[in-house]
Amino acid sequence: MSTQPAAHVAATAADEAAVRRAISSTPRPPKAGPVSAALTFAWRGMLKVRHVPEQLLDVTITPVMFVLMFTYIFGGAVSGSTGEYRDYLVPGILVMSVLFTTVYSGVALNTDLTKGVVDRFRSLPIWRPAPLLGSMLGDTVRYVVAGIVIILVGVILGFRPDGGAGGAVAALALVVVSAFGLSWVFTTIGLLLRSPSAVLNAGFMGIFPLTFLSNVFVEPTTLPGPLEAFVNVNPISILADASRGLMAGNAQASDIAVVLAVAVVLTAVFAPLTTRLYRKS
Amino acid sequence: MTALAIEATGLVKSYGDTRAVDGVDLAVPRGSVYGVLGPNGAGKTTTIRMLATLIRPDAGSARVLGHDIVSEADAVRAAVSLTGQLASVDEDLTGRENLVLLGRLLGLRWAPAKARAAELLDAFGLTEAATKLVKHYSGGMRRRLDIAASIVVTPELMFLDEPTTGLDPRSRNQVWDIIRALVAEGTTILLCTQYLEEADQLAEGIAVIDRGKVIAEGTPGQLKASVGSNTLHVRLLDPDQRPQAEQVLAHDLGTVTLEADPSALSAACSNADSGAEVVARLAGSGVAIAAFSLGQPSLDEVFLALTGHPAEQAPGEHDPINEGNPA
Ligand SMILES: Nc1ncnc2c1ncn2[C@@H]1O[C@H](COP(=O)(O)OP(=O)(O)OP(=O)(O)O)[C@@H](O)[C@H]1O
Ligand SMILES: [Mg+2]
Numbered sequence: 001m002s003t004q005p006a007a008h009v010a011a012t013a014a015d016e017a018a019v020r021r022a023i024s025s026t027p028r029p030p031k032a033g034p035v036s037a038a039l040t041f042a043w044r045g046m047l048k049v050r051h052v053p054e055q056l057l058d059v060t061i062t063p064v065m066f067v068l069m070f071t072y073i074f075g076g077a078v079s080g081s082t083g084e085y086r087d088y089l090v091p092g093i094l095v096m097s098v099l100f101t102t103v104y105s106g107v108a109l110n111t112d113l114t115k116g117v118v119d120r121f122r123s124l125p126i127w128r129p130a131p132l133l134g135s136m137l138g139d140t141v142r143y144v145v146a147g148i149v150i151i152l153v154g155v156i157l158g159f160r161p162d163g164g165a166g167g168a169v170a171a172l173a174l175v176v177v178s179a180f181g182l183s184w185v186f187t188t189i190g191l192l193l194r195s196p197s198a199v200l201n202a203g204f205m206g207i208f209p210l211t212f213l214s215n216v217f218v219e220p221t222t223l224p225g226p227l228e229a230f231v232n233v234n235p236i237s238i239l240a241d242a243s244r245g246l247m248a249g250n251a252q253a254s255d256i257a258v259v260l261a262v263a264v265v266l267t268a269v270f271a272p273l274t275t276r277l278y279r280k281s
Numbered sequence: 282m283t284a285l286a287i288e289a290t291g292l293v294k295s296y297g298d299t300r301a302v303d304g305v306d307l308a309v310p311r312g313s314v315y316g317v318l319g320p321n322g323a324g325k326t327t328t329i330r331m332l333a334t335l336i337r338p339d340a341g342s343a344r345v346l347g348h349d350i351v352s353e354a355d356a357v358r359a360a361v362s363l364t365g366q367l368a369s370v371d372e373d374l375t376g377r378e379n380l381v382l383l384g385r386l387l388g389l390r391w392a393p394a395k396a397r398a399a400e401l402l403d404a405f406g407l408t409e410a411a412t413k414l415v416k417h418y419s420g421g422m423r424r425r426l427d428i429a430a431s432i433v434v435t436p437e438l439m440f441l442d443e444p445t446t447g448l449d450p451r452s453r454n455q456v457w458d459i460i461r462a463l464v465a466e467g468t469t470i471l472l473c474t475q476y477l478e479e480a481d482q483l484a485e486g487i488a489v490i491d492r493g494k495v496i497a498e499g500t501p502g503q504l505k506a507s508v509g510s511n512t513l514h515v516r517l518l519d520p521d522q523r524p525q526a527e528q529v530l531a532h533d534l535g536t537v538t539l540e541a542d543p544s545a546l547s548a549a550c551s552n553a554d555s556g557a558e559v560v561a562r563l564a565g566s567g568v569a570i571a572a573f574s575l576g577q578p579s580l581d582e583v584f585l586a587l588t589g590h591p592a593e594q595a596p597g598e599h600d601p602i603n604e605g606n607p608a
Contacts, residue, residue: 019462022404028434029388031359040385048373051414116367120430123333124386125359 034127038134045138048108049145055104056142060149063097067153070217078218083158090154091161091171091243092216094147095236098175099211101146102183103203105139106190109278110199113191118278129275136183143179147172163249171246174259178239181263184270191277216240235262286311286438286469287332291341294327301327303493304341309486314460314470316484318477318584324493325473326366329440332471333363346437362436366443366473368423369430372416376407376426379415383433394433401429405459421452428459438469445479457482477584491588505577507586512576513550513559518569520544526568533559550575 032040049056067089075085109132112118121131151159151168161167190199213227214236220228231237239259245251287309294302302324309315319325330336332345334354342349348356363369370379377398384394402411405425415423424444431439441460445453460483464470474480480487481501489497489504497504513534517526520543527546530537533555534548550556556575564570 018404019459020466022400023432023435023463023466023468028359029393032386032388037386040382043385044371044374044378044382047378051373051375112371115372116365116369117371119330119333119335119365119367120363120369120383121386122335123358123361123363124383125355126386 031125034130037126037130038137041131041134042137042141043134045108045135046141048138049142056101056145059101059104060097060146063093063100063146063150064153066096067093067150067157071157086154086157086159087161088219088244089217090150090157090159091247092214092240093154094150094171095175095178095240095243096211096216097150098143098147098179099182099207099236100204101143102139102179103186103200103207104142105136105183106186106188106199106203107196108135108139109187109190110193111196114195122279128279132187132274132278136180136187139183140176140180143176144172147175161247161249163247167247167249170251171243174242174246174256175239178235178259178263181266184267184274187274188270188277191274210234210236214240235259238262284311285309285344287315287343287345287471289328289332289341289343292328292331292338292343293340294324294331294336295339300493302331302338305490305493305495307343307488307495309469309471311469312464312467313485314464314472314483316480316487317471317473317490318475318480318487319473319490320475320584322492323490325490326442327493328490329363329442329471329473333361333440334358335363360436361438361440362431362434363440364427364431364442364444366446368427370415370423370427373414375412375414376402376418376422377411379426379430380433383430387434389434397433401433405429406455419452421448421455424448424452424456425459428456432463432468435466436468438471439463440471440473442473443475444472445474445476453479489584489587497583497587502577504583507583511550511552511556512547513556513573514545514547514576515560515563515573516542516571517544517546518571522568525566526563529563529566529568530559533562544571 067086070089071082071086075082075089079085079088112121118131151172163170186199186203189202193199193202213231214234215231216236220231220237223231235258238255239262242251242255242259245255285308287307289305289307292302292305292307293300305324305328307315307317307328317325317328327336331338332343332350334350334357337351342351344350345357346360348354348360350357371382374382380398380401381391381394384397385391389397399408399411402408405428407422407426407429410418410422415426418426428441428444444460445456448456457479460470460472472480472484485500487499487501487504488495497507499507513530515526515530517523523539523544523546527537527539530546530548534550537546537548539546550559553575560570560573
């Protein structure tokens with residue numbers, strides 16, 4: 001230290017007094033409860049949306065472009081009129097948009113792991129699943145935002161579903177619940193793969209074909225037999241149907257039941273898997 | 282309450298065929314800095330991760346502040362904090378948000394968490410950067426925030442994993458000052474480092490580990506003494522006088538080492554008296570001396586003597602001549 005110029009010595013002496021004050025002034029508070037810890041992690045997730053809005057833009061701009069392009073380019077050819085096709089497409093794109101957003105839950109988790117911040121979280125005296133559950137809650141806010149954007153774009157293009165605002169909210173809620181279930185799949189992938197971009201690629205490689213092989217864009221009746229069979233059992237199709245039904249005010253209870261069951265099964269299988277992998281990583 | 286902050290016996294952790302930690306024993310007293318010194322891949326981080334309850338040991342056991350790291354992991358977590366080797370702060374948040382986040386997770390309410398964040402930002406010279414995203418911080422700022430995040434609630438024991446790797450000398454000194462202040466306030470610190478100088482500067486006790494095993498233990502002085510003789514370092518005002526100085530030293534002390542600095546030379550020297558005599562003779566012979574020191578061997582030499590292979594180079598230039606120079 002003898003090599004430091006005098007000015008530096010003076011500056012650090014002041015710092016040191018402040019550091020000592022800061023160190024000595026904190027009695028340990030009682031531990032954070034599970035709910036408060038999880039909500040704090042949700043808050044962290046929302047701060048990220050604010051600071052890195054690009055992530056949200058990525059997953060909303062593509063669907064918005066799809067709505068515009070498909071409605072005006074293919075609308076006439078597919079449904080005979082752009083208006084009719086728009087009404088078919090918007091509830092489907094809502095599904096696509098929100099499900100795409102779930103990939104980012106896995107990406108965000110993987111980013112945490114590669115950065116070392118998880119080591120700190122895991123060394124804190126908090127309820128073990130709080131970081132995961134909290135991030136998922138924060139992500140849910142993201143899903144809602146992504147969904148609202150699509151619905152608004154639809155409304156701007158003249159989409160006026162018969163189910164009204166209530167139907168739209170119900171559809172959005174159902175889609176967000178599904179997204180919550182699916183996001184556990186991507187958090188599991190996020191803990192298994194090495195880099196955030198690997199998670200992103202794997203996620204989209206899975207969800208892109210699944211979305212296109214659903215009824216989001218076209219009625220499966222026009223498809224060749226085996227493909228039509230697949231599209232009909234694809235849970236994304238069923239979710240899109242339920243979403244259309246809720247918006248139009250004529251939803252099938254069976255569709256909604258299937259959608260909720262899938263979300264429950266995904267959560268039941270992948271949430272414990274994610275928690276276990278997170279603990280071990 | 283035991284007198285020891287950390288008491289580890291026979292810790293083992295393997296990854297596949299690699300025995301990352303291969304039977305480490307540690308006895309770390311409370312209230313001081315204890316250095317764990319070792320080159321890349323020695324097993325420092327793995328040891329810390331076991332002690333901080335992030336991974337379970339394959340064999341062996343340890344008590345941290347009296348709590349078993351496996352069966353009483355929660356109690357350990359409630360009393361320690363970890364500053365990992367990778368900066369363990371969230372890059373996509375601001376400095377302030379990071380500290381508020383940790384305050385909340387440690388059980389503070391919103392208002393006290395915010396007040397605490399402001400206090401720490403101020404103490405660590407980060408107030409101006411408080412609302413900037415951490416990814417735009419310099420390495421030194423990030424490290425200071427990282428340490429601030431570790432003391433949002435003052436821990437009894439703090440794990441610091443290579444806190445100055447990659448920092449410039451000024452930032453490194455700032456981090457050292459913070460560490461000294463923490464110890465002065467009663468926190469025990471387990472400091473992992475590859476830098477011999479860092480352990481020498483800060484630690485009261487040092488364990489040298491290599492390939493997962495503790496190969497030596499003691500105070501910095503004891504470790505140096507175990508290597509043997511002292512070293513006389515001399516720096517001249519005029520490099521042209523070095524041959525003359527070399528003659529005087531060689532006559533009295535035997536083998537002389539000419540250092541990379543063209544005005545510096547050194548020689549092994551059995552004790553302080555003979556060193557003082559040589560310096561007096563050197564001055565009497567008309568050689569102008571800029572600085573001299575009679576130091577114990579550097580920890581680099583200790584490491585070489587203990588392991589048979591050299592350790593990594595310390596950050597910045599290590600200039601032993603200045604150690605004895607009251608500038
Ligand atoms: N998660 C892991 N999986 C596989 N091997 C690992 C893992 N963690 C550590 N190792 C191996 O264990 C050995 C010790 O690693 P460790 O990180 O503890 O060393 P270190 O002393 O901290 O080194 P450095 O100074 O480079 O940080 C290394 O050979 C490393 O490759
Ligand atoms: Mg390490």
